[in-house]
Amino acid sequence: MKPHNSYVTVIISSVLILGWLEMRVAECRVASYADKFDYPAINCRKHSAVLTDFGGVGDGKTSNTKVFEAAISNLSHYASDGGAQLVVPPGKWLTGSFNLTSHFTLFLHKDAVILASQDESEWPSLPVLPSYGKGRDAPDGRFSSLIFGTNLTDVVITGYNGTIDGQGAYWWQKFHKGELKLTRPYMIEVMYSDQIQISNLTLVNSPSWFVHPIYSSNIIIQGLTILAPVDSPNTDGIDPDSCTNTRIEDCYIVSGDDCIAVKSGWDEYGIKFGMPTQRLIIRRLTCISPDSAMIALGSEMSGGIQDVRAEDNIAINTQSAVRIKTAAGRGAYVKDIFVRGMSLDTMKYVFWMTGDYGSHPDPGFDPKALPNITGINYRDVRADNVTYSAKLGGISGDPFTGICISNVTIGLTEKPKDLQWNCTDVEGVTSNVTPKACDLLPEKEQKFDCPFPDDKLPIESVQMKTCSLTTVSFF
Incomplete structure (x- = not known):
């Protein structure tokens, strides 16, 4: 009987041990905290949720459009109670367009990828922008951006270099074939909003422009890696448009269009809307x-x-480096532009100003609406492997004035153009510039530096807070 009793005791003990181990495994599955992140933001949030809490499926195939919508709608209720953040965890999260809310953070884990859907039914249509009057690709309207918001306050889109993939090839092909009935979506757009941060993300293959703040103020864009094929159509990197107090810094952009395009509306529509872009720093x-x-x-x-x-x-x-693009019919002004410390390698043009840029929304523009281009300052520029030093073309009867260029050294390509400075309808001065500038920009005998403001813009004084985020790993 004793051996039997011992055998029973061993069995019972084994069962108890296995049960205890299973309980421990279950505990690990429920609450084993793996990572705690600190990240900079204009504001931290009291509440937090993960996309999977709302049924998200990160397989790259299942649509999560309604999941994002439900998650953000739910978290919007915390706007007056410290705000909320939505964490996009590791995985590939397919989605169409979705709207943000105020006092909100969208945070992408480093192994998270938001994939833009190529199903047009998941992209709502919007009216044309009032300062543009017409769509860029098609006249009647536009698709909503992948990540969109309007009339918002205090919004952060950030991460630990998580990725947003616009899967733009579908849209580029339709653009080239002339098949678009609405203007292509942008990747991120915020309208009529204040206190916006977009930072520390990798953005790839947008259908059109990548980041488009418009009619907004107090914007910080930093630490973005933006990548698109260099032959992709209209894939501007960052387009501050009719915005005030904007800070763009520490970004790396490979683009099929302008890396940064500063805008404020198109011809008669932009003139009527009348909202400038001002107080912008790019560094x-x-x-x-x-x-x-x-x-x-x-x-x-x-x-x-x-x-x-x-x-x-x-x-x-x-x-080209910093290019001014305008034309009769644009009206308004580009003035008080200050550029300091450019390093350029393999350029067609170092300085380029265009007063006959075409592309009007419709024949209704006023050709007598002449732009005022004045107070354009460049200093401390070094360039190598350059084809043309400058092509500066103002408008007949409306010259570009107050151009100042100082302390510039341009190294030319093995086969440079004979006419290095091609200047018409411009006025200004130069100092310590090689090769020598055109006669319309005479060299002053006494060397000087073109101005660069000593004061700081208000957006430069905004200090980031250190916010914490704890992620849960399941075993």
């Missing part, structure tokens, strides 16, 4: 765009562009 940008500009001012600038400060920026294998 520590790296751009690659063989057919476009590192920074373009225009061509849609009919609400005006003023007080733009570009500092310590790099362009490689890019068509």
Whole structure:
């Protein structure tokens, strides 16, 4: 009997041990905390949820459009109680367009990928923008952006370099074939909003423009990696449009269009809407765009562009550095532009200003609406492997004035153009510029530096808070 009793005791003990182990495994599945992240943001949130809490499926095939909508709708109730953040966990999260809410953070885990749906039924249509009057690809309307918001306050879109993939090839093909009935969606767009942060993400293959804040203020865009094929149509990187107090910094952009395009509306529609882009700083940008500009001012600038400060920026294998694009019919102004510290390599043009840029929304523009281009300042520029030093073309009867260029050294390609400075209808001065500028920009005998403001823009003084996020791992 004793051996039997011992055998029974062993069995009972084994069962108890196995049961205890199973309980421990179950406990691990329920609540084993793996990572705690700190991240910078304009505001932290009291409440947090994960996309899977609302039924999200990250297999790259299942649509999560309604999941994002339900999650954000639910979390919007916490706006007056410290706000909320929605965490997109590791996985591939297919979705169509969805709208953000105020006092809200969308946070992408480093292994999270938001995939834009190629099903057009998941992209609602919107009216044309009032300062544009017509769609860019088609006249009547536009698709909502992948991540969209309007009339919002205090919104953060960030992550630990998580990825948003616009899967743009579908849209690029339709554009090239002339099959679009609405203008292509942008990747991220916020309208009529205040206190916006977009940071620390990788954005790839947008259907059209990547990041488009419009009619908004107090915007910080930083730490973005933006990638699109250099032959993809209209894949501008960042387009601040009729915005005030914007800070763009530490971004890396490879684009089929302008890396940054500063805008404020199109011809008579932009003139009537009358909202300028002003108080903008762009610094520590790296751009690659063989057919476009590192920074373009225009061509849609009919609400005006003023007080733009570009500092310590790099362009490689890019068509031009800071380009002004305008035309008769645009009206308004581009003025008080300050550029300091450009490093350029393999450029078609270092300085390029265009006063006959076409592309009007319709024949209704007023050809007598002439733009005022004045107070354009460049200093401390080094460029290598350059084809043309400058092509500066103002408008007959409406010259571009107040151009100042100082401390510039341009190294030319092995086969440079004979006419290095091609200038018409411009007025200004230069100092310490090689090769020597055109006669319309005479060299002053006494060397000087073109101005760059000493004061700081209000957006530069905004300090980030350190926010915490705890993620849960399941075993």
